[in-house]
Amino acid sequence: MATVEHLSPLWDAFRKELAEVSTDEALTDLRDKYLSRSRGAVTVELKKLGQLSAEERPQAGKLLNELKLLVEQALAEKAGEIREKQKSARYQAERVDVTLPGYAYHTAGRHPIRRALEEMERIFVSMGFSIMSGPEVEVDYYNFEALNMPKGHPARDAQDTLYVTDNLVLRTHTSPVQIRTMEKQKPPVRIIAPGRVFRRDSVDATHSPMFHQIEGLVVDEGITLADLKGTIEMFLKAFFSEDTRIRLRPSYFPFVEPGAEVDVSCIFCRGTGCSICKQSGWIEIMGAGMVNPRVFQILGYDYEKYTGFAWGMGVDRIVMLKYQVEDLRLLFDNDIRFLSQF
Amino acid sequence: MNISYNWLQDFVDLKELGLDPALVAQALTSIGLAVEGIETQSNDYVFNIDVTSNRPDCLNHLGIAREISAHFCLNLRTPDVSDLPAHRPGTEFPSSVIIQDPDLCPQYAARIMTGVAVDESPAWLKEKLLAVGQRPINNIVDITNYVLLLLGHPLHAFDYEKLGENRIVVRRVAAGEKIVTLDGVERTLEAGMLAICDAAIPVALAGVMGGQDSEISLRTNTILLESAYFNPKSIRATSKSLALRTEASYRFERGADPEMPVKALNLACRLINQIAGGQTVGPVINENPVPASRLVLDLREKRIRQVVGVDVEPGFVTDILTRLQFEILNQPDRAWKVRVPGFRVDIGHEDDLVEEVARHFGYDKIPSTYPAPTSAGRFLPAQPHEQLLLQRLLGFGFYEAVNYVFSTPAREKLFFPEPVSMVAIANPLTEEDTHLRTSLVPGLVASVRRNLNHGTDEIRLFEFGHVFLPVDGAGSDRLQEESRLGIIATGTFYRPYWGQAQDEFRFFHLKGIVEELLAGLGYRAVFERTEDYRFLHHGVASRVLVDRRPIGVIGQLSPELNETFKFLQRVFVAEVAVDNLFSRPLPEPQYSPLPRFPGTERDLSFVVDKSLEYDRITAAIKSLNVANLRDVQLIDLYQGQKLPFGKVSLAVRLTFADLTRTLTQEEVNKSVDVISDLLKREFQAEQRA
């Protein structure tokens, strides 16, 4: 008889057995025991319904169907629990020590000088400058003569030169590239010339017979010393930081007139004075000036129509300054302990 | 240049106006006379001023005082340089000056003084000299030095009695003439050098240094005092050629004031009279075959604006030029016609005057403006190529090296067969920089050596740089400068590491890198065994070719070099000429539709002679033009105890695919059979299971 009293022990027995189940197999067995078509305990009760009278049947049927639903629900819940347990057991088994070191991939870095050059080039290109290059062994004419430094000019002394022949030198600056460009191109000219340059110097902590320079040149109608100031300032702010200030002092380079030495506010003390800037708050960073009309004359430019400015700076010194490298020789030793720091 | 603060007060009032040394230094720096330091002395301050080579007029106290007076609008007191009348008639000590080479000596002034008591200088004079670092010698020499430091004009005093025939001849010397200079060195002169001579022999190197024989001594009674103007180029050439640089030569070669000789002479004579009791004999002897002329220039207001970018008050321009002792001849419409003073050898063009105005106007008062670009900035055409290779090399773990471009034949001949043709430096400073490199390899090998010395044994470096190849032999003005990429590697490929098999860096690692770099540029590299390179192991060396042209070389460093450099591990190098490779634009990516049907892979193992080059096998397979064969990959190579001597077993993976359909097994089998038959026929390959 499918009454509450009759079905309660069946439900209690099921619950008890279900509590014992912990594997998929046991769960299948339990399902069969209660719900299998042929001999499941609940199925058997359902089959007995036919023996009941018409009055009893609806009530008993309802109870039995409720029980079947409860059993199915409980089995499904249990199946979920088992899956969860299995998943976490698998995670446990496949766990790795995430603190073990990662595989040894090995990427390298650029040479600090070339890296600085690359950054400078990028800034200048963004300011509309095009990059130009030229040979490292240069004709005397381009290195000196055309830059208003004829033979016997005292300024040649300041740049002790390595000669290949009387007519060929290891370029002492990248200025020859400016001349070569102006020979080929009419204004407007807006270029930079990065590259290696050479001096007759022996190697020590602060001297090198080879170093790197980046020079710039702007020629057009209406270019002024004020433009030089603004352009250099824009570059130095981008390269160092936005709060960088600059100072121009009159100076002399044969290929410019008026000429200037450019100081930048000390990148370490921001201009308040420290040991690196010798308490001055300023660091000398480049030479600059308005292109000397004598240079324009040599090139056949009309200096009444066109004016221009040029500047040049040493990259190695800036790298040493920026990273506080105490010995210039480290830049050309290719010591991986050094290179891997950049 | 050392400049004494106290001395400057002889010409300008500084203390009285509160212009302390710090303020003066700041002002000097702001007008282009960079004060590098201020030395504090017991009762003076000394400025160390970096005077640029175009401003010899500032290599003395009066010149600096003039700049200060202009900057602060101070009155400038100048010393008395007027003529000193003759105390005694010239007949007592006759003399004469003959200038034989007026092109090198346009003016030579001299004066005889007698009754000179050579002695110690008075305290005030010694003090002035000592303050700026000049050692006092005797009153006569000290006075010439004093005038030099005051006016900037070098003088020289001769012992009158020691001059042959008591006279002066200024002339170019003949080769081989000799002089013992004041520093005690006997110097043999070159033809064409300018000397001050007596009737017979050189007694001084004009404008450079006096001679010992005619030097002032304590017994000297009569002197001949020289004050001349010499051609800067001639002085410079002599000073350079004799490697003798003096205070005098330093000023003459930059350009002395051509109007100064007689003035400086007068000042010196006056002092000698006061201090050493010397009496002038006769008038100033003044030979001046080529009188100095002053330049006249126009300065236009609009040019100032055009160059500097600001409007400067015309009154300021007039004032500053006047204070700097430019003579304003007249002021036509918005312009100035000025006569340049003799001491301003740097002024020769209107823009030089613009600079005078600008530097006293103050560079700090010039605004910052930015000229807008008229076109986009461009990198060099080869920069994207270099950038691509660079990124890949860094990714492969190679550090970027920068080596000197210098080399020596001794170093280069370790690597290349003799005679090594190199570009020589005419004036090398050291024994390491006598020539220019012809290859990047020696520098990279030296870098490896240095790294090993420091205990780094896993080394991967690359360098982009120029090499220099002579074209017509030594001494020629022609040479070829070539851009190359050098790569070097040694040590472990994978370090000992958990979960990862350790591996040494091998030839095929480097070859793979070179192939990958060239592929990035759109080239398929071909490798060809070579024994032509002395620096490479002849069993592990290959030329690198693209488009059938050799572009470089790759291999293992030779055992001989390993011994020379004491390398205990194998070192692999590659060097590639990049100019041509970079001249073609980088390949544009080419899209092709993705295959919709999966490909089929088949592995084929076979044994062939070890001497057979793998490239021949792939070439032969390629020549078959097997339909749908997409790729041939070497997946295994074995030689050893399982094989007969001289044999090698290869396994290749063949990939077949068709864009439009899935291939049938039969088709693929047929293709594999064709390939297998070919290998058997051409190379006697025995197929393995």
Ligand SMILES: [Zn+2]
């Ligand atoms: Zn600082």
